Amino acid sequence: MSHENYSRNSGQSSGFGSTCLACKRRSQNETYWRRRYGMSRSQVDQLRRAQSDRCAICGDQSPEHLDHDHGSGKIRSLLCQRCNFGLGLYRDDPELLRAAADYVEEHRDEQRLERPRPLAQRRQQVSGRVGSPPVGSRRRPPGTRRTDLCSRGRALPAAREVDG
Known part of the structure; x- marks a missing residue:
């Protein structure tokens, strides 16, 4: 070598x-x-086989994070990054996790009740007059292009002479 x-x-x-x-x-x-x-690496591999190489929460393949209780240090199982971070962000608090799940379900139910209008109807409501630029846009309406400006937005000298 x-x-x-x-x-x-x-x-x-x-x-x-x-x-x-x-x-x-x-x-x-x-x-x-x-x-x-x-733990030895072989013990981690045994845990992986026992979980069929799946995240213990969502079931994604090849979980990379060994989840443990931060208070006791006890190993729980292998998790994917998303699930492991999620538990950490909710401080491993089951009440917070339940509250978050209730929140998502409540808003999901509300969204099901609201039927979205077809895209064509939403566009008409937003755009206003046909051919006009959107509100707050710097675009000019069609047919109002200025030709007396250079590429940097300065008035051309010839245009000043003609006007003056």
């Missing part, structure tokens, strides 16, 4: 470590799971 495939180590005279990059990554990965969660 060439030296580029080895980890860097400033403590060595060569500047390279004694392990290849692939072995170092495996070792660091294993160390991370032990240090952070007290």
Whole structure:
């Protein structure tokens, strides 16, 4: 193996470590799971198999986050990023999560009751007169284009002479 495939180590005279990059990554990965969660990588893989490699909440494939109770540190299950962040943002509080679900359901029911008008009807109501630019637009109505301005918006000298 060439030296580029080895980890860097400033403590060595060569500047390279004694392990290849692939072995170092495996070792660091294993160390991370032990240090952070007290689990080996194989235990995490067993949990993944037990969940059929699906998020425990939404069922998305290949969940990447090991969910745990922040109070006790107890491991719960593997979650996708969205579900894991959602639990964290709601501070793992079941009451807040239920309130959020009730809120979404309430507004979803209201939206079902309101039938949207066809697009053509909505356009007529918004646009007003045909051919006029939308309110607040800097567009000019058709047929009112100024020809006495240069590309920077300055009046052309010839136009001033004719007017004067």
